[in-house]
Amino acid sequence: MLAACGARDAEGGVTMPKSAWGLLAALLPGLLLPAWAAEAPARFSIRQGDRYGAIDAGGRVVIEPQYDAELRFADGLAVAAVGSKVGVIDLDGKLVISPQAKVGIGSGEFAQEVSLASLIAGDFAEGLAPFRMGRKLGYLDRSGAVVVPPQFDQVEPFAEGQALVAQAGRWGSIDRGGKWVIEPQFDKPFRFREGLAVVLVSGKGFGYIDRKGQFVIPAQYNYAYNFSGGRARVQLRDGFGYIDRQGKVVVGPSKDYRIAADYSDARAPARAGDQGWGYLDPQGGFAVAPQFFSAREFSEGRAAVAVGDFRNHQWGYIDAAGKPAGAARFQQAEPFSEGRAAVLVPRAGYGYVDTAGELVIGPLEGVTQVEPFQGGLARVWFSQVTGRDGRWGYIDRDGKLLWKVEP
Numbered sequence: 001m002l003a004a005c006g007a008r009d010a011e012g013g014v015t016m017p018k019s020a021w022g023l024l025a026a027l028l029p030g031l032l033l034p035a036w037a038a039e040a041p042a043r044f045s046i047r048q049g050d051r052y053g054a055i056d057a058g059g060r061v062v063i064e065p066q067y068d069a070e071l072r073f074a075d076g077l078a079v080a081a082v083g084s085k086v087g088v089i090d091l092d093g094k095l096v097i098s099p100q101a102k103v104g105i106g107s108g109e110f111a112q113e114v115s116l117a118s119l120i121a122g123d124f125a126e127g128l129a130p131f132r133m134g135r136k137l138g139y140l141d142r143s144g145a146v147v148v149p150p151q152f153d154q155v156e157p158f159a160e161g162q163a164l165v166a167q168a169g170r171w172g173s174i175d176r177g178g179k180w181v182i183e184p185q186f187d188k189p190f191r192f193r194e195g196l197a198v199v200l201v202s203g204k205g206f207g208y209i210d211r212k213g214q215f216v217i218p219a220q221y222n223y224a225y226n227f228s229g230g231r232a233r234v235q236l237r238d239g240f241g242y243i244d245r246q247g248k249v250v251v252g253p254s255k256d257y258r259i260a261a262d263y264s265d266a267r268a269p270a271r272a273g274d275q276g277w278g279y280l281d282p283q284g285g286f287a288v289a290p291q292f293f294s295a296r297e298f299s300e301g302r303a304a305v306a307v308g309d310f311r312n313h314q315w316g317y318i319d320a321a322g323k324p325a326g327a328a329r330f331q332q333a334e335p336f337s338e339g340r341a342a343v344l345v346p347r348a349g350y351g352y353v354d355t356a357g358e359l360v361i362g363p364l365e366g367v368t369q370v371e372p373f374q375g376g377l378a379r380v381w382f383s384q385v386t387g388r389d390g391r392w393g394y395i396d397r398d399g400k401l402l403w404k405v406e407p
Helices: 018-027
Strands: 042-046 051-055 061-067 078-084 085-089 095-097 102-105 112-115 128-133 136-141 146-152 163-167 172-173 180-186 196-201 207-209 214-222 224-230 231-236 241-243 247-249 269-273 277-281 286-292 303-308 313-318 333-339 340-345 349-353 359-361 369-374 379-381 392-395 401-406
Touching: 042 061, 061 078, 128 207, 146 163, 146 349, 163 180, 180 196, 196 224, 207 224, 214 231, 231 247, 269 286, 286 303, 303 333, 313 333, 333 369, 340 359, 340 369, 349 369
Parallel strands: none
Antiparallel strands: 042 051, 051 061, 078 085, 085 095, 102 112, 128 136, 136 146, 163 172, 172 180, 196 207, 207 214, 224 231, 231 241, 241 247, 269 277, 277 286, 303 313, 333 340, 340 349, 349 359, 369 379, 379 392, 392 401
């Protein structure tokens, strides 16, 4: 996402008339419906020459290539730049915040006007986006109106009506009006999962709070992870184990196996010494016996596992009971997304399998890298000459190439 900082006054601050915050809403166009009221259709960035546009999930060009930087849509909006002009566009390419919308920053000889959109410092989420004025960050809405004036040192996107923000090195959370929900008190940013967030308290360790900032599980652990599937992985005195939402140890450390990942689909990969990797059930017993050279977390009811040894192993997939979904025959196997998983077929190239483990796309000729399906399409790369600026294209769930960036 493009971002820019304006000039500062002698003290490093930003000057702006107090009335300007309210005036921005009147000066800029607004939308009738909030973007977060419904899930936005997918848009996929394309490049033609040195210009960027976007296609929809059917491969139709909805925004002609005309911008200088890749369009990254979030919450139905994207920052778009042409030369020094920066604006915000919607899913159809219409301007929501015009490049002509400007604000004054600095004072005296440092005073200048800059594009409001150029100050945006992150993605839109739930109708709001962070923006930077001088050294401080706040939030503006889809019309460009400032909802939360810049006052924070660090910020995160909104999620479920709250945003993580930091002041003076301490993290807390605010509501959409900028009021504190959780006062700034924690050393590190925290993420809510399943209604709880793991936080670090100096001198005490890690614990868990609810969305009001109340401790549900006291700070007591040397290390802790977020909840997943009703379980959280924590470091206890004798090693890692799992706790439930009340803080009760439901799977304790064991000398028989090593806990190394979170639960997903009621399964957690664990290694039992020379026996290899298997999967624990929520009570800590092996639902899938240790037998694999390597094992990954479940996604969409399937987990990638490797059979063999260090010198010679192949990847395949199993279901929650440990039953193979197709033969283990791949050099690489990635997690499932939208019913497809990327695999590397030895001496043939990349492709995608379905949940039965059958190769339904590919191997794809000339493809050097693949990405998961999102919004009905997957991005595939045909070169990596200059990293992420290489040639890419998009395929649908049937493997049809809908767009390819040409040199």
